[in-house]
Amino acid sequence: MTDRTGLGPLELAVLRSVSATAGSSGRHCRTTKTLEYLDSVESIGPAYSLPVLTDLGSSWRVHLPLLDLLGNWGNVFGDPMADSQYTEVRLSPIGELALLCEGYAVGPVPIGLVNGSLYRGGQAPPLDPARALHTVGALIEDDLISDGDLERLIGLPLLPTGGTVQGDLEGLIAGRSSVLLQSCQITREQIHQRQVLVITGTPLGVAVNEIVSNLGEKGLNPLHSLPGPLGLLDVRDESSERKGVRLILVPAADADLDALQRWVRGVWPVTIGTSCRFRGGIGVVLRIWANKCRVDRSGLAKLTALTS
Amino acid sequence: MSGEEILSGSWASLVAGRSTALAIELVHRGAQVVVVGGTARWLADGSHRPRDLDVAVLEQEVPTLVSALAQIGVRVSAAALLGCRQVGLTSAWGPIDIFVQEALPRAGVIEVGGFDLAVAHD
Numbered sequence: 001m002t003d004r005t006g007l008g009p010l011e012l013a014v015l016r017s018v019s020a021t022a023g024s025s026g027r028h029c030r031t032t033k034t035l036e037y038l039d040s041v042e043s044i045g046p047a048y049s050l051p052v053l054t055d056l057g058s059s060w061r062v063h064l065p066l067l068d069l070l071g072n073w074g075n076v077f078g079d080p081m082a083d084s085q086y087t088e089v090r091l092s093p094i095g096e097l098a099l100l101c102e103g104y105a106v107g108p109v110p111i112g113l114v115n116g117s118l119y120r121g122g123q124a125p126p127l128d129p130a131r132a133l134h135t136v137g138a139l140i141e142d143d144l145i146s147d148g149d150l151e152r153l154i155g156l157p158l159l160p161t162g163g164t165v166q167g168d169l170e171g172l173i174a175g176r177s178s179v180l181l182q183s184c185q186i187t188r189e190q191i192h193q194r195q196v197l198v199i200t201g202t203p204l205g206v207a208v209n210e211i212v213s214n215l216g217e218k219g220l221n222p223l224h225s226l227p228g229p230l231g232l233l234d235v236r237d238e239s240s241e242r243k244g245v246r247l248i249l250v251p252a253a254d255a256d257l258d259a260l261q262r263w264v265r266g267v268w269p270v271t272i273g274t275s276c277r278f279r280g281g282i283g284v285v286l287r288i289w290a291n292k293c294r295v296d297r298s299g300l301a302k303l304t305a306l307t308s
Numbered sequence: 309m310s311g312e313e314i315l316s317g318s319w320a321s322l323v324a325g326r327s328t329a330l331a332i333e334l335v336h337r338g339a340q341v342v343v344v345g346g347t348a349r350w351l352a353d354g355s356h357r358p359r360d361l362d363v364a365v366l367e368q369e370v371p372t373l374v375s376a377l378a379q380i381g382v383r384v385s386a387a388a389l390l391g392c393r394q395v396g397l398t399s400a401w402g403p404i405d406i407f408v409q410e411a412l413p414r415a416g417v418i419e420v421g422g423f424d425l426a427v428a429h430d
Contacts, residue, residue: 218381268402273357
Protein backbone atom coordinates (compact mmCIF):
# COMPACT_ATOMS: atom_id res chain seq x y z
CA MET A 1 0.00 0.00 0.00
CA THR A 2 1.41 3.41 -0.90
CA ASP A 3 1.58 6.30 1.54
CA ARG A 4 0.25 8.68 -1.08
CA THR A 5 -3.10 7.09 -2.01
CA GLY A 6 -3.42 3.90 0.04
CA LEU A 7 -3.63 1.85 -3.15
CA GLY A 8 -1.85 -1.47 -3.58
CA PRO A 9 0.92 -2.15 -6.14
CA LEU A 10 -1.36 -4.22 -8.37
CA GLU A 11 -3.94 -1.44 -8.43
CA LEU A 12 -1.29 1.13 -9.26
CA ALA A 13 0.05 -1.02 -12.08
CA VAL A 14 -3.48 -1.22 -13.49
CA LEU A 15 -3.93 2.55 -13.27
CA ARG A 16 -0.57 3.17 -14.95
CA SER A 17 -1.46 0.74 -17.73
CA VAL A 18 -4.86 2.27 -18.36
CA SER A 19 -3.21 5.68 -18.52
CA ALA A 20 -0.55 4.40 -20.91
CA THR A 21 -3.00 2.71 -23.25
CA ALA A 22 -5.90 5.16 -23.16
CA GLY A 23 -3.54 8.12 -23.34
CA SER A 24 -4.44 11.69 -22.51
CA SER A 25 -7.12 12.07 -25.18
CA GLY A 26 -9.88 11.35 -22.69
CA ARG A 27 -11.21 8.59 -24.91
CA HIS A 28 -11.86 5.05 -23.79
CA CYS A 29 -9.44 2.34 -24.81
CA ARG A 30 -10.36 -1.22 -25.74
CA THR A 31 -9.83 -3.39 -22.66
CA THR A 32 -7.84 -6.01 -24.55
CA LYS A 33 -5.22 -3.36 -25.35
CA THR A 34 -4.83 -2.52 -21.65
CA LEU A 35 -4.69 -6.20 -20.70
CA GLU A 36 -1.97 -6.84 -23.29
CA TYR A 37 0.02 -3.90 -21.95
CA LEU A 38 -0.35 -5.15 -18.37
CA ASP A 39 0.87 -8.58 -19.40
CA SER A 40 3.82 -7.41 -21.50
CA VAL A 41 5.04 -4.43 -19.48
CA GLU A 42 3.94 -5.15 -15.91
CA SER A 43 3.99 -8.97 -16.21
CA ILE A 44 0.48 -9.20 -14.82
CA GLY A 45 -1.68 -11.59 -16.79
CA PRO A 46 -5.34 -10.95 -17.60
CA ALA A 47 -6.49 -13.57 -15.09
CA TYR A 48 -5.11 -11.33 -12.35
CA SER A 49 -5.63 -7.89 -13.85
CA LEU A 50 -9.19 -8.17 -15.16
CA PRO A 51 -10.81 -8.58 -11.71
CA VAL A 52 -8.82 -5.55 -10.54
CA LEU A 53 -10.05 -3.49 -13.47
CA THR A 54 -13.61 -4.49 -12.62
CA ASP A 55 -13.19 -3.68 -8.94
CA LEU A 56 -11.61 -0.30 -9.53
CA GLY A 57 -14.29 0.77 -12.00
CA SER A 58 -17.46 -0.49 -10.34
CA SER A 59 -19.48 1.74 -8.05
CA TRP A 60 -20.91 -1.42 -6.45
CA ARG A 61 -17.39 -2.43 -5.37
CA VAL A 62 -15.85 0.88 -4.25
CA HIS A 63 -17.15 4.32 -3.24
CA LEU A 64 -14.48 6.04 -5.32
CA PRO A 65 -14.17 4.35 -8.73
CA LEU A 66 -10.76 4.98 -10.26
CA LEU A 67 -11.75 3.79 -13.71
CA ASP A 68 -14.52 4.71 -16.10
CA LEU A 69 -15.79 1.50 -17.68
CA LEU A 70 -17.76 1.25 -20.90
CA GLY A 71 -19.76 -1.78 -22.03
CA ASN A 72 -20.90 -4.77 -20.04
CA TRP A 73 -18.55 -5.26 -17.11
CA GLY A 74 -21.01 -7.38 -15.13
CA ASN A 75 -23.10 -5.93 -12.35
CA VAL A 76 -24.13 -6.21 -8.72
CA PHE A 77 -26.83 -8.68 -9.73
CA GLY A 78 -24.21 -11.28 -10.63
CA ASP A 79 -24.66 -11.23 -14.40
CA PRO A 80 -21.47 -12.13 -16.27
CA MET A 81 -19.38 -9.49 -18.01
CA ALA A 82 -18.82 -9.45 -21.76
CA ASP A 83 -15.55 -10.57 -23.29
CA SER A 84 -12.86 -7.91 -22.97
CA GLN A 85 -12.81 -7.27 -26.71
CA TYR A 86 -16.30 -5.75 -26.31
CA THR A 87 -15.52 -3.48 -23.35
CA GLU A 88 -13.53 -0.28 -22.95
CA VAL A 89 -11.81 1.57 -20.13
CA ARG A 90 -10.25 4.89 -19.21
CA LEU A 91 -9.23 6.63 -16.00
CA SER A 92 -11.96 8.32 -14.01
CA PRO A 93 -11.20 11.84 -12.68
CA ILE A 94 -10.36 10.24 -9.32
CA GLY A 95 -8.09 7.73 -11.08
CA GLU A 96 -6.28 10.62 -12.80
CA LEU A 97 -5.93 12.35 -9.43
CA ALA A 98 -4.50 9.16 -7.92
CA LEU A 99 -1.79 8.98 -10.56
CA LEU A 100 -1.00 12.69 -10.18
CA CYS A 101 -0.68 12.11 -6.47
CA GLU A 102 1.60 9.10 -6.92
CA GLY A 103 3.75 11.31 -9.16
CA TYR A 104 3.93 13.98 -6.42
CA ALA A 105 2.08 16.51 -8.57
CA VAL A 106 -0.51 16.93 -5.79
CA GLY A 107 -0.59 16.09 -2.10
CA PRO A 108 -1.77 12.77 -0.62
CA VAL A 109 -5.33 11.64 -1.41
CA PRO A 110 -6.92 9.23 1.09
CA ILE A 111 -8.54 6.95 -1.45
CA GLY A 112 -7.50 3.86 0.49
CA LEU A 113 -9.11 5.26 3.65
CA VAL A 114 -12.48 5.70 1.92
CA ASN A 115 -12.53 2.58 -0.24
CA GLY A 116 -10.99 0.36 2.42
CA SER A 117 -9.70 -3.02 1.33
CA LEU A 118 -12.72 -5.23 1.92
CA TYR A 119 -13.57 -5.20 -1.80
CA ARG A 120 -10.23 -6.89 -2.57
CA GLY A 121 -10.49 -9.37 0.29
CA GLY A 122 -8.69 -7.22 2.86
CA GLN A 123 -9.87 -6.25 6.32
CA ALA A 124 -10.41 -2.49 6.19
CA PRO A 125 -14.11 -1.68 5.71
CA PRO A 126 -15.16 1.20 3.45
CA LEU A 127 -16.16 4.55 4.94
CA ASP A 128 -18.61 7.28 4.01
CA PRO A 129 -16.56 9.43 1.58
CA ALA A 130 -17.93 12.79 2.73
CA ARG A 131 -17.52 11.98 6.42
CA ALA A 132 -14.05 10.49 5.96
CA LEU A 133 -12.73 13.48 4.02
CA HIS A 134 -14.38 15.91 6.41
CA THR A 135 -12.90 14.11 9.42
CA VAL A 136 -9.38 14.16 7.95
CA GLY A 137 -9.86 17.87 7.21
CA ALA A 138 -11.05 18.51 10.76
CA LEU A 139 -8.01 16.68 12.16
CA ILE A 140 -5.69 18.76 10.02
CA GLU A 141 -7.20 21.87 11.60
CA ASP A 142 -7.22 20.47 15.12
CA ASP A 143 -5.11 17.43 15.90
CA LEU A 144 -6.37 17.42 19.50
CA ILE A 145 -9.80 16.04 18.56
CA SER A 146 -10.43 13.11 20.89
CA ASP A 147 -10.82 9.55 19.62
CA GLY A 148 -14.42 9.62 20.87
CA ASP A 149 -15.19 12.69 18.78
CA LEU A 150 -13.43 11.13 15.80
CA GLU A 151 -15.65 8.06 16.09
CA ARG A 152 -18.72 10.28 16.02
CA LEU A 153 -17.40 12.24 13.05
CA ILE A 154 -16.46 9.22 10.97
CA GLY A 155 -19.62 7.20 11.69
CA LEU A 156 -20.12 3.55 10.85
CA PRO A 157 -18.51 1.76 7.93
CA LEU A 158 -20.60 2.44 4.84
CA LEU A 159 -20.99 -0.16 2.11
CA PRO A 160 -21.09 1.02 -1.52
CA THR A 161 -23.80 -1.57 -2.10
CA GLY A 162 -26.15 0.07 0.42
CA GLY A 163 -26.19 -2.80 2.91
CA THR A 164 -26.15 -2.34 6.67
CA VAL A 165 -23.45 -3.27 9.15
CA GLN A 166 -23.44 -4.42 12.75
CA GLY A 167 -21.36 -6.61 15.00
CA ASP A 168 -18.44 -5.85 17.29
CA LEU A 169 -18.14 -2.24 16.13
CA GLU A 170 -16.57 -1.20 19.42
CA GLY A 171 -13.76 -3.71 18.86
CA LEU A 172 -13.43 -2.70 15.23
CA ILE A 173 -13.04 0.99 16.11
CA ALA A 174 -10.53 0.09 18.84
CA GLY A 175 -8.38 -1.76 16.30
CA ARG A 176 -9.25 -5.36 17.13
CA SER A 177 -9.98 -7.90 14.43
CA SER A 178 -13.77 -8.13 14.56
CA VAL A 179 -16.50 -9.92 12.70
CA LEU A 180 -18.59 -7.36 10.87
CA LEU A 181 -22.04 -8.57 9.98
CA GLN A 182 -23.07 -7.12 6.66
CA SER A 183 -26.74 -7.41 5.87
CA CYS A 184 -29.29 -6.26 3.34
CA GLN A 185 -31.06 -2.94 3.74
CA ILE A 186 -34.67 -3.97 4.32
CA THR A 187 -37.51 -1.46 4.37
CA ARG A 188 -41.30 -1.72 4.37
CA GLU A 189 -43.60 -0.38 1.73
CA GLN A 190 -47.33 -0.39 1.11
CA ILE A 191 -48.03 -1.93 -2.29
CA HIS A 192 -51.61 -2.63 -3.37
CA GLN A 193 -52.86 -2.25 0.19
CA ARG A 194 -50.39 -4.80 1.49
CA GLN A 195 -47.25 -4.20 3.55
CA VAL A 196 -44.26 -5.77 1.83
CA LEU A 197 -40.58 -6.03 2.67
CA VAL A 198 -38.23 -4.41 0.17
CA ILE A 199 -34.52 -5.15 -0.09
CA THR A 200 -32.68 -2.14 -1.52
CA GLY A 201 -29.08 -2.71 -0.45
CA THR A 202 -26.85 -5.74 -0.14
CA PRO A 203 -23.62 -6.87 1.52
CA LEU A 204 -20.43 -6.09 -0.36
CA GLY A 205 -19.43 -8.84 -2.76
CA VAL A 206 -22.77 -10.61 -2.72
CA ALA A 207 -24.58 -11.15 -6.00
CA VAL A 208 -28.22 -10.10 -5.85
CA ASN A 209 -29.16 -13.14 -7.94
CA GLU A 210 -27.85 -15.38 -5.19
CA ILE A 211 -30.05 -13.67 -2.61
CA VAL A 212 -33.10 -14.10 -4.83
CA SER A 213 -32.22 -17.71 -5.47
CA ASN A 214 -31.72 -18.59 -1.82
CA LEU A 215 -34.78 -16.71 -0.56
CA GLY A 216 -36.79 -18.58 -3.14
CA GLU A 217 -35.06 -21.89 -2.43
CA LYS A 218 -35.43 -21.65 1.29
CA GLY A 219 -38.59 -19.65 1.65
CA LEU A 220 -40.86 -20.74 -1.15
CA ASN A 221 -39.97 -24.24 -2.22
CA PRO A 222 -42.36 -26.50 -0.27
CA LEU A 223 -39.77 -29.29 -0.33
CA HIS A 224 -37.00 -27.19 1.19
CA SER A 225 -38.63 -24.56 3.38
CA LEU A 226 -38.14 -24.63 7.10
CA PRO A 227 -41.24 -24.98 9.24
CA GLY A 228 -42.37 -21.82 10.96
CA PRO A 229 -44.76 -18.90 10.70
CA LEU A 230 -42.99 -17.26 7.80
CA GLY A 231 -45.84 -16.53 5.44
CA LEU A 232 -43.63 -15.57 2.52
CA LEU A 233 -45.73 -15.76 -0.63
CA ASP A 234 -43.46 -14.41 -3.32
CA VAL A 235 -40.01 -12.96 -4.02
CA ARG A 236 -40.15 -10.49 -6.91
CA ASP A 237 -36.97 -9.13 -8.39
CA GLU A 238 -37.70 -5.61 -9.65
CA SER A 239 -34.02 -4.66 -9.78
CA SER A 240 -32.68 -2.80 -12.78
CA GLU A 241 -29.59 -0.85 -13.73
CA ARG A 242 -31.63 2.35 -13.47
CA LYS A 243 -33.49 1.68 -10.20
CA GLY A 244 -30.79 -0.40 -8.55
CA VAL A 245 -31.49 -3.29 -6.24
CA ARG A 246 -35.15 -3.77 -5.45
CA LEU A 247 -36.38 -7.14 -4.25
CA ILE A 248 -40.00 -7.30 -3.15
CA LEU A 249 -40.85 -9.90 -0.53
CA VAL A 250 -44.59 -10.41 -0.48
CA PRO A 251 -45.93 -11.76 2.82
CA ALA A 252 -49.25 -13.45 3.49
CA ALA A 253 -51.96 -11.12 4.75
CA ASP A 254 -51.65 -12.42 8.31
CA ALA A 255 -47.85 -12.75 8.36
CA ASP A 256 -45.82 -11.34 11.25
CA LEU A 257 -43.55 -8.94 9.38
CA ASP A 258 -41.05 -8.64 12.25
CA ALA A 259 -40.66 -12.42 12.35
CA LEU A 260 -40.43 -12.61 8.59
CA GLN A 261 -37.75 -9.90 8.51
CA ARG A 262 -35.70 -11.74 11.14
CA TRP A 263 -36.02 -14.91 9.12
CA VAL A 264 -34.96 -13.14 5.93
CA ARG A 265 -31.84 -11.81 7.68
CA GLY A 266 -30.94 -15.35 8.65
CA VAL A 267 -30.88 -16.52 5.05
CA TRP A 268 -27.41 -16.64 3.54
CA PRO A 269 -26.14 -14.37 1.96
CA VAL A 270 -28.70 -11.78 3.08
CA THR A 271 -26.37 -11.53 6.06
CA ILE A 272 -22.71 -12.48 5.94
CA GLY A 273 -19.88 -12.26 8.45
CA THR A 274 -16.57 -10.68 7.45
CA SER A 275 -13.38 -10.25 9.46
CA CYS A 276 -12.58 -6.55 9.62
CA ARG A 277 -9.95 -4.42 11.27
CA PHE A 278 -8.66 -0.88 11.41
CA ARG A 279 -5.01 -1.47 12.22
CA GLY A 280 -4.19 0.50 15.35
CA GLY A 281 -7.80 1.68 15.66
CA ILE A 282 -9.78 4.15 13.59
CA GLY A 283 -8.32 7.12 15.52
CA VAL A 284 -4.77 6.13 14.59
CA VAL A 285 -5.70 5.49 10.96
CA LEU A 286 -7.34 8.91 10.65
CA ARG A 287 -4.45 10.70 12.37
CA ILE A 288 -1.94 9.08 10.01
CA TRP A 289 -3.90 10.34 7.01
CA ALA A 290 -4.29 13.80 8.54
CA ASN A 291 -0.55 14.03 9.19
CA LYS A 292 0.19 13.08 5.58
CA CYS A 293 -2.33 15.53 4.14
CA ARG A 294 -1.27 18.37 6.48
CA VAL A 295 2.02 18.72 4.61
CA ASP A 296 0.27 19.34 1.28
CA ARG A 297 -3.52 19.69 1.30
CA SER A 298 -3.91 20.01 -2.47
CA GLY A 299 -4.77 16.32 -3.06
CA LEU A 300 -7.34 16.22 -0.29
CA ALA A 301 -8.92 19.42 -1.58
CA LYS A 302 -9.15 18.05 -5.12
CA LEU A 303 -10.63 14.76 -3.94
CA THR A 304 -13.16 16.61 -1.79
CA ALA A 305 -14.16 18.70 -4.80
CA LEU A 306 -14.53 15.60 -6.99
CA THR A 307 -16.73 13.80 -4.48
CA SER A 308 -19.01 16.67 -3.47
CA MET B 309 -31.09 1.34 12.01
CA SER B 310 -30.45 2.98 15.38
CA GLY B 311 -27.19 2.76 17.29
CA GLU B 312 -28.95 0.75 19.98
CA GLU B 313 -30.12 -1.83 17.46
CA ILE B 314 -26.65 -2.00 15.98
CA LEU B 315 -25.04 -2.75 19.31
CA SER B 316 -27.77 -5.06 20.58
CA GLY B 317 -26.75 -7.81 18.18
CA SER B 318 -30.43 -8.63 17.67
CA TRP B 319 -29.84 -10.81 14.65
CA ALA B 320 -26.22 -11.75 15.25
CA SER B 321 -27.25 -14.85 17.19
CA LEU B 322 -29.62 -15.80 14.39
CA VAL B 323 -26.72 -15.71 11.95
CA ALA B 324 -24.46 -17.61 14.33
CA GLY B 325 -27.10 -20.34 14.57
CA ARG B 326 -27.41 -20.64 10.82
CA SER B 327 -24.77 -23.34 10.46
CA THR B 328 -26.48 -25.41 13.15
CA ALA B 329 -29.78 -25.03 11.32
CA LEU B 330 -28.05 -26.32 8.19
CA ALA B 331 -26.73 -29.36 10.06
CA ILE B 332 -30.23 -30.08 11.33
CA GLU B 333 -31.61 -29.78 7.80
CA LEU B 334 -29.10 -32.33 6.55
CA VAL B 335 -29.67 -34.77 9.41
CA HIS B 336 -33.43 -34.36 9.04
CA ARG B 337 -33.02 -35.47 5.43
CA GLY B 338 -31.05 -38.57 6.27
CA ALA B 339 -27.42 -37.43 6.15
CA GLN B 340 -25.04 -39.14 8.55
CA VAL B 341 -22.44 -36.56 9.37
CA VAL B 342 -20.34 -35.37 12.28
CA VAL B 343 -20.26 -31.63 12.89
CA VAL B 344 -16.66 -30.46 13.27
CA GLY B 345 -14.80 -27.11 13.37
CA GLY B 346 -16.28 -23.82 14.53
CA THR B 347 -19.87 -25.01 14.73
CA ALA B 348 -18.82 -27.97 16.89
CA ARG B 349 -16.99 -25.62 19.26
CA TRP B 350 -19.97 -23.28 19.34
CA LEU B 351 -22.36 -26.13 20.14
CA ALA B 352 -20.00 -27.44 22.81
CA ASP B 353 -19.30 -24.25 24.73
CA GLY B 354 -20.55 -21.26 22.76
CA SER B 355 -17.02 -19.93 22.63
CA HIS B 356 -16.69 -19.32 18.91
CA ARG B 357 -19.25 -17.89 16.54
CA PRO B 358 -19.17 -20.01 13.41
CA ARG B 359 -19.31 -18.54 9.96
CA ASP B 360 -19.86 -21.81 8.13
CA LEU B 361 -20.64 -25.45 8.74
CA ASP B 362 -17.89 -28.05 8.63
CA VAL B 363 -18.96 -31.69 8.51
CA ALA B 364 -17.09 -34.97 8.28
CA VAL B 365 -18.68 -37.86 6.43
CA LEU B 366 -17.68 -41.46 5.80
CA GLU B 367 -17.11 -42.49 2.19
CA GLN B 368 -20.03 -44.92 2.26
CA GLU B 369 -22.36 -42.20 3.56
CA VAL B 370 -21.57 -39.75 0.77
CA PRO B 371 -24.61 -40.74 -1.36
CA THR B 372 -27.06 -39.99 1.47
CA LEU B 373 -25.34 -36.66 2.10
CA VAL B 374 -25.55 -35.83 -1.60
CA SER B 375 -29.25 -36.66 -1.52
CA ALA B 376 -29.81 -34.47 1.55
CA LEU B 377 -27.91 -31.61 -0.06
CA ALA B 378 -29.98 -31.92 -3.24
CA GLN B 379 -33.14 -31.62 -1.16
CA ILE B 380 -32.03 -28.21 0.12
CA GLY B 381 -31.04 -27.04 -3.32
CA VAL B 382 -27.29 -27.75 -3.25
CA ARG B 383 -26.09 -29.69 -6.27
CA VAL B 384 -22.94 -31.79 -6.04
CA SER B 385 -22.16 -35.28 -7.27
CA ALA B 386 -21.00 -38.15 -5.09
CA ALA B 387 -18.14 -38.69 -7.53
CA ALA B 388 -16.96 -35.10 -7.02
CA LEU B 389 -17.05 -35.43 -3.24
CA LEU B 390 -15.25 -38.78 -3.28
CA GLY B 391 -12.68 -37.52 -5.75
CA CYS B 392 -11.91 -34.17 -4.09
CA ARG B 393 -12.35 -35.28 -0.44
CA GLN B 394 -12.60 -31.68 0.78
CA VAL B 395 -15.28 -29.61 -0.90
CA GLY B 396 -16.67 -26.14 -0.12
CA LEU B 397 -20.26 -25.45 -1.15
CA THR B 398 -22.82 -22.75 -0.46
CA SER B 399 -26.43 -23.08 0.57
CA ALA B 400 -29.23 -20.81 1.72
CA TRP B 401 -28.00 -21.52 5.26
CA GLY B 402 -24.48 -20.41 4.40
CA PRO B 403 -21.28 -22.07 3.30
CA ILE B 404 -20.60 -25.74 4.09
CA ASP B 405 -17.24 -27.49 4.01
CA ILE B 406 -17.42 -31.25 3.60
CA PHE B 407 -14.58 -33.56 4.59
CA VAL B 408 -14.84 -37.10 3.28
CA GLN B 409 -12.97 -39.41 5.63
CA GLU B 410 -12.25 -43.08 6.13
CA ALA B 411 -12.91 -42.80 9.85
CA LEU B 412 -14.96 -40.20 11.67
CA PRO B 413 -13.59 -38.18 14.59
CA ARG B 414 -14.72 -38.94 18.14
CA ALA B 415 -18.12 -37.39 18.65
CA GLY B 416 -20.88 -36.96 21.17
CA VAL B 417 -24.55 -36.43 20.54
CA ILE B 418 -26.18 -33.07 21.21
CA GLU B 419 -29.93 -32.65 20.88
CA VAL B 420 -30.89 -29.46 19.07
CA GLY B 421 -34.50 -28.66 18.22
CA GLY B 422 -35.55 -32.29 18.62
CA PHE B 423 -32.76 -33.60 16.39
CA ASP B 424 -29.67 -35.51 17.48
CA LEU B 425 -26.51 -33.98 16.05
CA ALA B 426 -23.21 -35.86 16.19
CA VAL B 427 -20.68 -33.23 17.28
CA ALA B 428 -16.94 -33.83 17.34
CA HIS B 429 -15.00 -33.59 20.59
CA ASP B 430 -11.88 -31.46 20.59
